Amino acid sequence: MSYETVREADPAVADALEGERGRQNDTLAMIASENHVSEAVMEAQSSELTNKYAEGYPGERYYGGCEYADDVEELAIDRAKELWGADHVNVQPHSGSQANMGVYLGVLEPGDKILSLDLTHGGHLSHGHPANFAGQVYEVEQYKVDEETGYIDYEGLHDHAEEFDPDIIVSGYSAYPREVDFERIQEAADAVDAYHLADIAHITGLVAAGVHESPVGVADFVTGSTHKTIRAGRGGIIMCDEEYADDIDAAVFPGSQGGPLMHNVAGKAVGFGEALAPEFEQYAQQTVDNAVALGERLKEHGLSLVSGGTDNHLVLIDLRPSHPDTTGKEVEEALEEAGIVLNANTVPGETRSAFNPSGIRAGTPGLTTRGFDEDACREVADLIYKVVDAPHDDDVVAEVSDRVDEMTNEYTLYE
Structure with missing residues (x-):
């Protein structure tokens, strides 16, 4: 993609855009919520x-001139x-x-x-953290994973629901490396006559490809992002049964948004079309296979994985057992200097600040x-471990950076 026209109008923005393209080309994106979309x-x-x-919905807009906007939104929906x-x-959520x-x-x-789920145990801000609108408008309590196993404590969740009597139970997570048993969470919701919202933001593509169990048809509502494992236009999506359709549509517009970002909806339509191709199933399975290979090699190096491994696109590494004096932020910063971009992350039983936690989260959607493939991801695990073991050793960081340069040149991204 050329930025010649932008450069003529605004060289400063063009510099930033070209810099970002170069950064993505020259680094390994391993933030689990990030991916690379197609040029289309x-x-x-x-x-x-x-x-x-x-504003409005296809066939019922408040403005004229929406015939092609309607076409695009209907394609995305279908x-x-x-x-x-x-x-x-x-498909209108931003x-x-x-x-x-x-x-x-x-x-x-x-x-x-x-x-x-508690944020430090893999939940998300929008599930009710006090700093988020959900935590400010609603009464929120949070369940946890078993700190010994790293798995969701479904029995504890059920007991917590019986005691708290919630109006809605939220499943789906931002840092949970295991497959979710949506049926068991639905049972807990049914027992207390609560709604069940399954947030599949991270695994949207894995669910679409059938490599992760789907909550559609199980939970009352399913939400997701459209730019993580699905590689479509950046934004969100809500799915539900027809009985809730009017309430959901009214809550999106005019309840919480004005006009939809139709250019992003167009990106969603194109990305969804790409995901309907047979190759996408192969991509999704490879994403999981790569995460498993990455995690297993990190374990061979002696690092501790929350839950002992992964069933999806990410691994969550607890640094405390192997490197008790090293924080996730130190590792994140050293790895970024070496060209591997992932994020520091809290872990179950976190003993440090969320701003400088004890873990790191690494995902494989972008690498895939x-x-x-698995062999390449095993080598990436080797590189990550070298930096984890010596985050302040400039020679080690430089050595890893040189190998990252070779790998990004071998596995090219955007021309």
């Missing part, structure tokens, strides 16, 4: 639809229904958090009760998009 998705997102207001098997789909807000506004009243 990027082109759709930079289309003339960025100029168009389309493709989403085919991918996930949902009865009703809203993000996964906005999708969650749409569900809350659609079925809850201020002060209603939310039961969700570049063409990495």
Whole structure:
């Protein structure tokens, strides 16, 4: 993609855009919530639809001139229904958090009760953290994983629900490396007559490809991001049964958003179309296989993985058993200097600040998009360990950086 026109109009922004393209080309993206979309998705997102207001829904807009906006949104909806098997789909949320807000506004009243996973145990801000709107508007209590096993304590969740009597239970997580038993969480919700919201933001693509169990048809509501493991336009999505369709649509517009970002909806349509191709199933399975290979090699180096491994696209590493004096932030910063970009992350039983926690989270969606296989991911694990073991050794960081340069040149991204 060329930025010649941007450079003519605004050289400073062009410098930043070209710098970001170079950064992505020259580093390994291992933040579990990030991926690389196709040039077709990027082109759709930079289309003339960025100029168009389309408040309302296809066939029921508040402005004229929406015939092509309607076409794009209907394509996105129809493709989403085919991918996930949902009865009703809203593709307008600007993000996964906005999708969650749409569900809350659609079925809850201020002060209603939310039961969700603790942020330090792998939950998400929009599930009810006090700093987020959900924690400010609703009464929230949070369940946890078993700190010994790293797995969700489903019995404890059920007991907590019986005691707390929530109006909605939230499943789905931002740093949980195991497959989720949505049926068991639904049973807990049914026992207390609560709604069940399954947030599949991280595993949207894995669910679409059938390599992770789907909550569609199990949970009352399913939300997700459209740019992590699905590689579509950046934003969010809500899926539900027809009985909730009107409430959800009204909660998104006009309840929590104005005009949809139709250029992003176009990116969603293109990305969903790509995900319907047979090759996408291979991509999703390779993403999981790569994460398993990455985790197993890290374990061979003596690092401790939360839950002992992974079933999905990410591994969560607890540094305390092997490197008790090293923080996740130190490792994150040293790895970024070496060209491997991942994030410091809290771990179950966290003893440090969330700003400088005891763990790191590493994902494989971006590596898999570049063409990495299990062997390549094992080598990446070797490089990560070298830095974990000596984050302040400039020679080690430089050695790893040289190998990252070779790998990014071998597995090219954007020309």
